[in-house]
Amino acid sequence: xxxxxxxxxxxxxxxxxxxxxxxxxxxxxxxxxxxxxxxxxxxxxxxxxxxxxxxxxxxxxxxxxxxxxxxxxxxxxxxxxxxxxxxxxxxxxxxxxxxxxxxxxxxxxxxxxxxxxxxxxxxxxxxxxxxxxxxxxxxxxxxxxxxxxxxxxxxxxxxxxxxxxxxxxxxxxxxxxxxxxxxxxxxxxxxxxxxxxxxxxxxxxxxxxxxxxxxxxxxxxxxxxxxxxxxxxxxxxxxxxxxxxxxxxxxxxxxxxxxxxxxxxxxxxxxxxxxxxxxxxxxxxxxxxxxxxxxxxxxxxxxxxxxxxxxxxxxxxxxxxxxxxxxxxxxxxxxxxxxxxxxxxxxxxxxxxxxxxxxxxxxxxxxxxxxxxxxxxxxxxxxxxxxxxxxxxxxxxxxxxxxxxxxxxxxxxxxxxxxxxxxxxxxxxxx
Amino acid sequence: xxxxxxxxxxxxxxxxxxxxxxxxxxxxxxxxxxxxxxxxxxxxxxxxxxxxxxxxxxxxxxxxxxxxxxxxxxxxxxxxxxxxxxxxxxxxxxxxxxxxxxxxxxxxxxxxxxxxxxxxxxxxxxxxxxxxxxxxxxxxxxxxxxxxxxxxxxxxxxxxxxxxxxxxxxxxxxxxxxxxxxxxxxxxxxxxxxxxxxxxxxxxxxxxxxxxxxxxxxxxxxxxxxxxxxxxxxxxxxxxxxxxxxxxxxxxxxxxxxxxxxxxxxxxxxxxxxxxxxxxxxxxxxxxxxxxxxxxxxxxxxxxxxxxxxxxxxxxxxxxxxxxxxxxxxxxxxxxxxxxxxxxxxxxxxxxxxxxxxxxxxxxxxxxxxxxxxxxxxxxxxxxxxxxxxxxxxxxxxxxxxxxxxxxxxxxxxxxxxxxxxxxxxxxxxx
Numbered sequence: 001x002x003x004x005x006x007x008x009x010x011x012x013x014x015x016x017x018x019x020x021x022x023x024x025x026x027x028x029x030x031x032x033x034x035x036x037x038x039x040x041x042x043x044x045x046x047x048x049x050x051x052x053x054x055x056x057x058x059x060x061x062x063x064x065x066x067x068x069x070x071x072x073x074x075x076x077x078x079x080x081x082x083x084x085x086x087x088x089x090x091x092x093x094x095x096x097x098x099x100x101x102x103x104x105x106x107x108x109x110x111x112x113x114x115x116x117x118x119x120x121x122x123x124x125x126x127x128x129x130x131x132x133x134x135x136x137x138x139x140x141x142x143x144x145x146x147x148x149x150x151x152x153x154x155x156x157x158x159x160x161x162x163x164x165x166x167x168x169x170x171x172x173x174x175x176x177x178x179x180x181x182x183x184x185x186x187x188x189x190x191x192x193x194x195x196x197x198x199x200x201x202x203x204x205x206x207x208x209x210x211x212x213x214x215x216x217x218x219x220x221x222x223x224x225x226x227x228x229x230x231x232x233x234x235x236x237x238x239x240x241x242x243x244x245x246x247x248x249x250x251x252x253x254x255x256x257x258x259x260x261x262x263x264x265x266x267x268x269x270x271x272x273x274x275x276x277x278x279x280x281x282x283x284x285x286x287x288x289x290x291x292x293x294x295x296x297x298x299x300x301x302x303x304x305x306x307x308x309x310x311x312x313x314x315x316x317x318x319x320x321x322x323x324x325x326x327x328x329x330x331x332x333x334x335x336x337x338x339x340x341x342x343x344x345x346x347x348x349x350x351x352x353x354x355x356x357x358x359x360x361x362x363x364x365x366x367x368x369x370x371x372x373x374x375x376x377x378x379x380x381x382x383x384x385x386x387x388x389x390x391x392x393x394x395x396x397x398x399x400x401x402x403x404x405x406x407x408x409x410x411x412x413x414x415x416x417x418x419x420x421x422x423x424x425x426x427x428x429x430x431x
Numbered sequence: 432x433x434x435x436x437x438x439x440x441x442x443x444x445x446x447x448x449x450x451x452x453x454x455x456x457x458x459x460x461x462x463x464x465x466x467x468x469x470x471x472x473x474x475x476x477x478x479x480x481x482x483x484x485x486x487x488x489x490x491x492x493x494x495x496x497x498x499x500x501x502x503x504x505x506x507x508x509x510x511x512x513x514x515x516x517x518x519x520x521x522x523x524x525x526x527x528x529x530x531x532x533x534x535x536x537x538x539x540x541x542x543x544x545x546x547x548x549x550x551x552x553x554x555x556x557x558x559x560x561x562x563x564x565x566x567x568x569x570x571x572x573x574x575x576x577x578x579x580x581x582x583x584x585x586x587x588x589x590x591x592x593x594x595x596x597x598x599x600x601x602x603x604x605x606x607x608x609x610x611x612x613x614x615x616x617x618x619x620x621x622x623x624x625x626x627x628x629x630x631x632x633x634x635x636x637x638x639x640x641x642x643x644x645x646x647x648x649x650x651x652x653x654x655x656x657x658x659x660x661x662x663x664x665x666x667x668x669x670x671x672x673x674x675x676x677x678x679x680x681x682x683x684x685x686x687x688x689x690x691x692x693x694x695x696x697x698x699x700x701x702x703x704x705x706x707x708x709x710x711x712x713x714x715x716x717x718x719x720x721x722x723x724x725x726x727x728x729x730x731x732x733x734x735x736x737x738x739x740x741x742x743x744x745x746x747x748x749x750x751x752x753x754x755x756x757x758x759x760x761x762x763x764x765x766x767x768x769x770x771x772x773x774x775x776x777x778x779x780x781x782x783x784x785x786x787x788x789x790x791x792x793x794x795x796x797x798x799x800x801x802x803x804x805x806x807x808x809x810x811x812x813x814x815x816x817x818x819x820x821x822x823x824x825x826x827x828x829x830x831x832x833x834x835x836x837x838x839x840x841x842x843x844x845x846x847x848x849x850x851x852x853x854x855x856x857x858x859x860x861x862x
Contacts, residue, residue: 053810053831106833110824181743263813265806310741310753312612313765322741325756325763332756332763334744375696379484382694393541400484402537 014118015039015046017125020138020160037069044068045133045153047117050257051075051108052152054269058096058104060148065091068133068152075112081105116259120230123258127232129157138163145302146276151255157231162224162251166277169199169224170339171299173274173292174208174284179317182285185309186211189284192336194221199250201226201278203270204239208284208292217245226277227254228270229262268294275299280342282307282333286320293320296330305342307333376401380409381428389425445549446470446477448556451569451591468500475499476564476584478548481688482506482539483583485700489527489535491579496522499564499583506543512536547690551661554689558663560588569594576733577707582686588662593655593682597708600630600655601770602730604705604723605639605715610748613716616740617642620715623767625652630681632657632709634701635670639715639723648676657708658685659701660693699725706730711773713738713764717751724751727761736773738764807832811840812859820856 019042045068052059063071065088074084081102088096124131132138132154140163143150156163170193172186190200190212199222202209209225216223225246229235231254234243243252255273256266271291275281275298283306286292296306308330311318324330333339376399383398384390390398396406410426413419419426450473476499483490494502496519505515512533519527555562563569563585571594574581587594601624605613621631621643630653633640640656647654656677660666662685665674674683686704687697702722706712706729714737717723727737739761742749755761764770807830814829815821821829827837841857844850850857 056831103833103836106835107827107831110828110834111831181745185744263810265810265813268809309744310749310756310763312743313616313740314612318741319765322763322765325741326765326769332741332753334750334753334757338757378699379694379696382696396538397541400487400538400542402534403541404537405534 010118011043012039014121014125015042015131018046018121018129018131020130020132020136040069041067042131042133043117043121044072046121046131046257047072049151049153049155049255050116050120050260051111054151054255054266055149055272056104057148058100059108059152060150061093061096062088062101062104063152064148065093075105075108117257120257120259123230123232124155127157127258129155129231129258130160132156132160132163140164140166140277142166142278143273143276145304146272149272151273153255155231155254155257156251157253158224158247158251159249160251162222163253165199165222166201166224167279168197169201169222169278170342171201171274171278171281171295172208172212172284173202173271173281173295174212175286175290175292175317175320176205176207176209177287177317178207178211178285179315181311181315182208182309182317183211185311186284187215189282189309189333189336189339190215190221191219193339194219196336196340198279198340199223201274203227203274203295204234204236204243204246204252206236206238208286210239210242212284213242213246217249220249223250224277225250225252226270226273227252227262228256228266230254230256230258230260232258235262267291271295272298275304276302278304280305280307280339282309282339282342283321283324283330284309285311285317286324287316288319288323290320293324296324296328300328300330306330307339307342309333376405376409377413380406380413384419384426384428386428386430389422389427391425395426441549442474443470445552445556446473446562449477449552449560449562451561451563451567471500472498473562473564474548474552475503477552477562477688478503480582480584480586480686481547481551481691482542485582485686485697486580486703487535488579489531490539490583491581492524492527493519493532493535494583495579496524506536506539509540548688551688551690554661554663555586558588558689560586560662560689561591563587563591563594571595571597571708573597573709574704574707576735577703580703582704584686586662586685586688587682588684589655589678589682590680591682593653594684596630596653597632597655598710599628600632600653600709601773602632602705602709602712602726603639603643603715604633604702604712604717604726605643606717606721606723606748606751607636607638607640608718608748609638609642609716610746612742612746613639613740613748614642616742617715618646620713620740620764620767620770621646621652622650624770625650627767627771629710629771630654632705634658634705634726635665635667635674635677635683637667637669639717641670641673643715644673644677648680651680654681655708656681656683657701657704658683658693659687659697661685661687661689661691663689666693698722702726703729706735707733709735711736711738711770713740713770713773714752714755714761715740716742716748717755718747719750719754721751724755727755727759731759731761737761738770738773740764807836807840808844811837811844815850815857815859817859817861820853820858822856826857 048063048068138160172190186208194216200212200216201224202212204225213223223246231252234240246252271294275295281296281299283292283296299306308321308324310332325332331342379399383395392406396403410419419428479494479499569591603621617639625647631643631647632655633643635656644654654677662683665671677683702725706726712727712730714723714727730737739752739755741763756763762773810830814826823837827834841850850859
């Protein structure tokens with residue numbers, strides 16, 4: 001195996017250092033050509049994660065069609081555009097236009113340098129990051145929903161099992177410039193979801209993200225952070241301690257190799273991972289141009305439920321949430337139970353506005369008895385006094401019910417102990 | 432014309448006093464048998480409005496089928512159930528079940544007293560209320576949407592033309608126990624809608640209703656209040672001065688004759704009038720069992736748009752609004768423009784969550800330029816510095832774009848004045 005004229009053993013060593021360990025003899029000397037092939041594929045994935053920007057559709061297609069190793073070799077050996085097209089056609093892929101491929105090759109070549117791939121591997125080894133690629137048992141199945149936008153590889157610091165726990169997480173995101181209200185709600189939702197055995201995914205930004213992570217940690221829950229740059233240097237730096245704590249119980253994850261700085265583009269693409277990782281995305285507080293709306297958009301585009309927490313209409317910091325409710329069909333969520341309901345099937349017998357209107361104002365179950373009285377009972381109660389006894393005829397007239405209906409209702413209500421008849425007529429008994 | 436053995440001239444006089452005046456000779460002596468018939472019909476409507484409780488479906492069917500006068504005569508003359516069924520059949524109505532009609536006759540009879548009809552007419556005359564019945568030019572056409580739940584008559588204090596202005600109103604309703612936040616929003620919405628040439632309909636209750644009326648008056652706008660009892664005695668009494676002011680520029684309206692006390696049932700039925708009168712109903716602030724949810728339910732059941740104003744999820748006073756958003760498909764509204772949009776057709780090219788995700792975070796039009804940059808431009812901007820000049824190859828590598836694409840973008844951006852090339856490379860120009 002020779003790549004970039006690098007010493008084979010250097011590559012082997014670097015890859016071994018960042019590969020999830022599965023067997024007791026994990027540090028045994030290499031043995032099989034099988035392992036050689038695996039190392040080559042892992043190295044190629046690692047290299048590709050630095051060559052193609054996150055979300056590079058053409059890279060996704062080429063790597064998937066040819067395999068990361070052969071695709072990388074095609075770059076290293078400077079295969080012509082038509083040769084690559086031939087390889088793709090052999091693999092059954094013919095949707096890549098020649099001009100698109102040419103542009104892609106042009107943008108990949110400037111980044112094809114031997115040193116950067118190896119140095120990012122070494123940075124990863126130094127900070128304890130490991131590389132997870134599709135096919136690894138840790139690879140989150142939920143990322144399959146990203147299709148050709150699925151990341152080529154993930155760099156993980158912390159608990160590798162965190163990736164398998166993504167199927168029981170909710171993404172809580174929101175504005176950096178959060179208000180006290182927003183942070184309070186982020187904390188309540190995060191703690192409430194942890195209580196309900198869910199984990200919290202977020203982006204480690206100041207404001208809502210940070211509060212969501214912190215509340216999860218404070219509740220001894222699971223939390224994971226997706227970064228827009230390499231996991232070797234935490235961003236924002238003010239959250240260095242927080243992110244370090246997250247690596248102890250959860251994971252800090254990026255699709256970019258170590259040494260990569262975060263950029264605006266990478267933040268937008270990082271948001272798709274936050275959206276795809278979890279069962280649902282909830283925007284806790286967001287101005288009308290907050291990046292968390294982008295996360296919500298990603299979630300929606302792959303069919304994940306999106307919740308938005310309302311706030312005062314007088315607060316600009318809730319304007320983005322209200323936009324989500326108004327324009328994007330996000331669900332209004334006000335507590336952890338409602339967040340759980342985003343992805344938990346509900347029964348069909350919810351009250352609707354077109355159900356009988358006297359029931360529409362019904363409150364909590366304990367108080368519904370009062371509300372679920374028939375309309376005749378409501379009228380009868382209106383016509384009764386708890387102080388002045390009234391005769392049946394009078395009650396009938398006041399209530400607009402017939403005398404016989406009035407008698408029969410009074411009878412059943414007196415059995416229930418709600419009314420009592422004395423010498424001068426019927427009185428209501430206040431509960 | 433003889434009803435209840437009342438003196439004909441008493442009835443004539445009482446009805447004349449509460450009938451909208453249309454001609455200069457409005458006080459002229461009676462002339463035609465035509466007018467006799469009209470007086471009889473008006474009197475019968477007035478009587479029916481006291482005999483049947485609001486929303487009495489059977490009364491609606493019978494009065495509509497036979498006419499208010501003949502229907503009243505049938506009661507006065509104690510027609511048998513089968514005779515009334517025959518009359519209904521002759522009028523083409525056969526959907527009333529005999530047992531239902533029997534019950535209805537039994538509940539109407541206790542209220543059929545000569546004195547009460549006439550005394551409510553006299554109370555009306557004393558307070559300046561007038562009677563409007565279907566067919567009058569003042570009758571609000573929008574009430575037709577109530578079908579058989581259309582009121583039998585309306586009692587109006589104030590400007591009769593108010594009824595014709597209902598087609599340009601919005602109903603603002605909400606909790607009596609409003610917070611400062613709720614009252615502030617009610618005031619803003621009410622004033623904002625008045626600015627947009629709309630009138631405000633509400634229920635004159637303490638809290639949100641009162642604030643909605645007051646803000647409309649303060650903006651010299653039109654407002655109308657629907658009461659659950661007779662318009663001769665304003666309820667709540669603490670809003671006596673407010674309701675009196677409303678009669679000066681708008682109207683105070685009830686379907687119940689003067690002298691009728693408000694009851695729980697009548698409040699619920701009154702809410703259907705608030706919902707039907709206007710173009711849309713907006714719940715400004717409401718606890719989870721607020722009566723205003725009932726108004727929203729009525730609006731929804733006759734196809735009127737329902738808006739709900741969100742608030743802090745920590746405020747119980749907004750819980751009802753959030754329920755409307757969550758469970759009843761109400762629209763989230765945060766300002767007067769959004770209320771207008773409830774009933775104003777909008778174009779289809781609104782952004783949706785499934786539009787390209789880089790656009791989803793777009794803000795006000797003035798700031799969209801930044802957001803609508805192509806993804807390549809975003810990447811290029813990420814790779815440029817405003818301080819350190821960079822060479823094209825370096826920029827290509829940092830951005831992950833091809834060198835030729837980088838050059839071409841730099842060229843067009845330099846024409847636009849966003850970048851500048853010096854001896855040591857390209858720099859970004861901060862706006």
